[in-house]
Amino acid sequence: MRYQQRIGRMSVPGRKVRLATAAMLVATTMAACGDGQDDGAQVSAPKAPATIPELTTDPLTLSFIWFDWPPAQALEDFANAEYKKERPNATIKVNTVPNANWHDAMFTQFAARKTDFDIAILDSQHIGEAVTNGNILDITDFVKNNIDVTAYNPYLLAAYGQFPQAETGQRDENARLYGLPLLGDTWTMIYRKDLIGDQPPQTWDEMISVAEKCQADNPGVSGLAFHQANGSDAAAVTYNTVNGVYGGNLWDPKTRKIEGVLNDAAGQEAMDVLVNRMKPLTAKGSGNWFIDEVNAAVAQGKACIAFNWIAASGGLLDPKQSTLGTTREQILDKLGFATLPSQKTNLVPLGGMGMHVSAYSAEANQAEALNFMKWFERADIQKKWAAAGGVPARTDALESPEFLNAGPFNQVYADSVPRMRDMWNVPEYARLVDIENTNVNAALNGAKSPKDALDDIAKEQQAVLDSSNRRGGGGL
Amino acid sequence: MSDPVPLTTDPGQVASATPPAPGRSRRLSDRGLAVAFISPALLLLLAMSVFPLLWALYLSFTDYSATRGGPARFVGFGNYTAILTSAQVHQRALTTLIYVVGAVTLQTVLGFAIAYLISRRTHGRGVLTTLFLVPMMLSPVVVGLFWRFMLDAQFGVINSLLGSIGLGQVEWLTRQRTALISLIVVDTWQWTPFIMLIALAGLTAVPKYLYEAASIDRASEWFRFRTITLPLVWPLLLIAVLFRAIEAFRLFDLVYILTNGGPGVSTETLSFHVYKVAFLGFNTGTASAYGILMVLVVIVLTQLYLRYLNKLKEG
Numbered sequence: 001m002r003y004q005q006r007i008g009r010m011s012v013p014g015r016k017v018r019l020a021t022a023a024m025l026v027a028t029t030m031a032a033c034g035d036g037q038d039d040g041a042q043v044s045a046p047k048a049p050a051t052i053p054e055l056t057t058d059p060l061t062l063s064f065i066w067f068d069w070p071p072a073q074a075l076e077d078f079a080n081a082e083y084k085k086e087r088p089n090a091t092i093k094v095n096t097v098p099n100a101n102w103h104d105a106m107f108t109q110f111a112a113r114k115t116d117f118d119i120a121i122l123d124s125q126h127i128g129e130a131v132t133n134g135n136i137l138d139i140t141d142f143v144k145n146n147i148d149v150t151a152y153n154p155y156l157l158a159a160y161g162q163f164p165q166a167e168t169g170q171r172d173e174n175a176r177l178y179g180l181p182l183l184g185d186t187w188t189m190i191y192r193k194d195l196i197g198d199q200p201p202q203t204w205d206e207m208i209s210v211a212e213k214c215q216a217d218n219p220g221v222s223g224l225a226f227h228q229a230n231g232s233d234a235a236a237v238t239y240n241t242v243n244g245v246y247g248g249n250l251w252d253p254k255t256r257k258i259e260g261v262l263n264d265a266a267g268q269e270a271m272d273v274l275v276n277r278m279k280p281l282t283a284k285g286s287g288n289w290f291i292d293e294v295n296a297a298v299a300q301g302k303a304c305i306a307f308n309w310i311a312a313s314g315g316l317l318d319p320k321q322s323t324l325g326t327t328r329e330q331i332l333d334k335l336g337f338a339t340l341p342s343q344k345t346n347l348v349p350l351g352g353m354g355m356h357v358s359a360y361s362a363e364a365n366q367a368e369a370l371n372f373m374k375w376f377e378r379a380d381i382q383k384k385w386a387a388a389g390g391v392p393a394r395t396d397a398l399e400s401p402e403f404l405n406a407g408p409f410n411q412v413y414a415d416s417v418p419r420m421r422d423m424w425n426v427p428e429y430a431r432l433v434d435i436e437n438t439n440v441n442a443a444l445n446g447a448k449s450p451k452d453a454l455d456d457i458a459k460e461q462q463a464v465l466d467s468s469n470r471r472g473g474g475g476l
Numbered sequence: 477m478s479d480p481v482p483l484t485t486d487p488g489q490v491a492s493a494t495p496p497a498p499g500r501s502r503r504l505s506d507r508g509l510a511v512a513f514i515s516p517a518l519l520l521l522l523a524m525s526v527f528p529l530l531w532a533l534y535l536s537f538t539d540y541s542a543t544r545g546g547p548a549r550f551v552g553f554g555n556y557t558a559i560l561t562s563a564q565v566h567q568r569a570l571t572t573l574i575y576v577v578g579a580v581t582l583q584t585v586l587g588f589a590i591a592y593l594i595s596r597r598t599h600g601r602g603v604l605t606t607l608f609l610v611p612m613m614l615s616p617v618v619v620g621l622f623w624r625f626m627l628d629a630q631f632g633v634i635n636s637l638l639g640s641i642g643l644g645q646v647e648w649l650t651r652q653r654t655a656l657i658s659l660i661v662v663d664t665w666q667w668t669p670f671i672m673l674i675a676l677a678g679l680t681a682v683p684k685y686l687y688e689a690a691s692i693d694r695a696s697e698w699f700r701f702r703t704i705t706l707p708l709v710w711p712l713l714l715i716a717v718l719f720r721a722i723e724a725f726r727l728f729d730l731v732y733i734l735t736n737g738g739p740g741v742s743t744e745t746l747s748f749h750v751y752k753v754a755f756l757g758f759n760t761g762t763a764s765a766y767g768i769l770m771v772l773v774v775i776v777l778t779q780l781y782l783r784y785l786n787k788l789k790e791g
Binding site for chain 1: 648650
């Protein structure tokens with residue numbers, strides 16, 4: 001009896017609870033829908049002030065986000081040592097994430113419209129996505145008032161800040177700027193002087209022949225080592241480099257055509273060279289190698305010729321990490337650094353990154369970020385950055401003894417600047433590079449024929465560019 | 477209304493005759509208390525599970541992108557149609573199917589075999605069980621990282637062992653066939669103990685008198701296993717298989733660490749593909765539809781499986 005009464009009493013609150021729950025869900029859903037609609041107003045990058053606002057005197061931490069590699073620690077140490085002399089209340093913190101998570105770590109925070117960093121260190125290819133989504137500040141007016149743009153090679157200034165991209169390799173004076181150079185970079189050819197001689201090969205064909213002979217003469221040492229992984233932009237940059245050297249093009253930016261351009265005769269030849277002539281000269285199982293693995297192969301004396309980013313090559317001279325010698329000098333007796341060989345063209349890949357102010361950072365931090373960027377681009381600071389191991393972008397710093405004497409590969413960078421070619425910085429970059437990475441990686445590891453891989457890249461990338469007005473299914 | 481409480485000097489009698497909560501207000505009724513206690517958990521569940529699911533369901537009918545912003549345009553079943561007809565999705569579904577079948581079969585056979593062997597031991601059973609459970613307690617990311625080093629073609633310990641017995645180097649993670657097999661092996665190493673644990677519980681629960689009766693009838697070892705052990709443990713084992721199959725179906729972490737989906741896309745599972753759709757292009761609408769479809773597949777397959785289990789029990 002009592003049991004039945006209890007059931008009877010329970011039914012009313014039960015219904016109430018269910019009704020309240022339903023109401024709450026509807027209300028939350030409506031609120032969330034509202035958010036989505038509000039976002040529509042913000043589709044372009046907000047502008048930074050032309051002059052630096054008044055800076056705070058309170059303690060402030062200026063946070064960067066980058067991926068985990070030696071230049072990140074170098075930047076934090078350098079900035080805390082030098083910037084603090086002028087802004088004692090500011091502390092620089094460079095937050096790092098694994099390279100593979102770098103894009104996601106930044107853009108998921110951008111998506112949440114709230115960032116725990118003030119300055120995003122973006123790859124040049126990320127700029128399009130960030131600008132289109134309104135994630136970073138438009139600093140065109142700030143640059144006009146605070147930065148001497150004539151002090152830079154125009155292409156460097158354009159590559160790390162301009163959108164739309166400088167396709168011609170020249171800066172467009174009328175284009176908007178969204179960032180300033182932080183670290184210049186390109187590939188260097190690392191070669192074993194003790195195995196192939198002091199003179200580096202001058203052409204790509206010669207380089208392959210030399211590597212072939214070196215591998216045959218030195219059992220246990222592979223002829224080549226280069227990036228082949230399907231993460232980040234590893235395999236894609238490798239193919240793009242060979243493509244450029246053999247006279248190919250990634251796309252026609254005016255017509256936005258990839259199909260028929262990337263996989264033309266030059267593109268096919270480049271893929272054939274990469275898969276059928278270069279890959280057989282690499283170590284077994286190197287199909288997932290990226291920066292660290294290539295460096296490890298060089299440091300352990302397991303490669304005759306290797307290709308890697310200059311900014312990641314400093315560790316090769318550390319005797320603690322190398323089996324090539326017990327001192328830096330001994331290692332340098334065996335290792336040489338040279339610009340990439342040329343073939344039909346002398347193009348080299350543009351690497352490096354720029355500084356970009358988060359649109360969601362607090363106003364005081366945005367002001368501090370602008371002040372930091374102005375400070376960092378000063379001639380004297382650029383030279384100090386070069387001496388600290390960084391790669392500057394200002395021409396005077398690139399030509400300074402502080403930079404040229406700081407590392408054996410710095411002359412390589414200075415010589416490579418006029419030869420650089422970047423890849424797309426369109427908003428669809430992340431998907432384009434994934435398509436290229438996975439297909440080049442498949443070709444390198446025997447999962448696809450070179451021709452099929454290249455045709456698939458062209459077809460799938462074209463579909464991405466053409467799908468902007470597609471109704472549903474975007475991203476597949 | 478309760479009866480009046482009689483005056484008495486016996487404290488025990490007072491306690492038993494007193495109504496449960498004479499001064500309790502209506503708000504503090506049993507039902508009210510239950511709601512009060514359940515509400516925090518319920519709210520958390522609604523906020524963290526139910527709402528995101530409903531929100532994903534809503535987004536799955538739109539072309540919304542988390543980074544591009546702007547209003548979400550309604551695209552009807554466009555996302556669902558695109559996913560179901562996409563050759564890329566079919567390829568990932570096949571990879572996932574091969575992986576799930578391979579990994580769960582291997583784990584079931586090994587897990588049951590280990591459990592059977594342990595259950596026959598009288599000494600050291602606890603220690604052995606604990607040791608076998610260690611892999612299951614590790615984070616999949618940690619497991620992926622150390623297996624990545626072990627399987628490295630150049631300096632990995634596996635190839636080193638193969639080399640010491642005169643076998644050649646194997647490219648475990650960079651060849652199409654071996655990469656998927658490597659994933660299955662690593663997952664099996666980590667999750668076989670789960671099957672073993674449940675199978676062990678089932679084996680322990682088999683009544684001893686059945687074996688005693690079989691012994692009296694001079695039944696063979698195989699006959700006892702086939703007619704007593706297996707039928708009694710089977711339903712519990714199938715539940716373990718169900719859990720493992722659901723887990724394996726949404727495999728992401730091991731793929732991310734070990735192969736990153738490579739070579740090419742040959743080890744990309746459905747979950748890994750959803751991740752790419754969601755975070756490379758930030759196609760939130762498509763990714764939501766993809767996720768919903770995966771949930772539906774799991775629900776439908778689970779329902780069919782549970783029906784089979786119920787039939788088995790009834791039988």
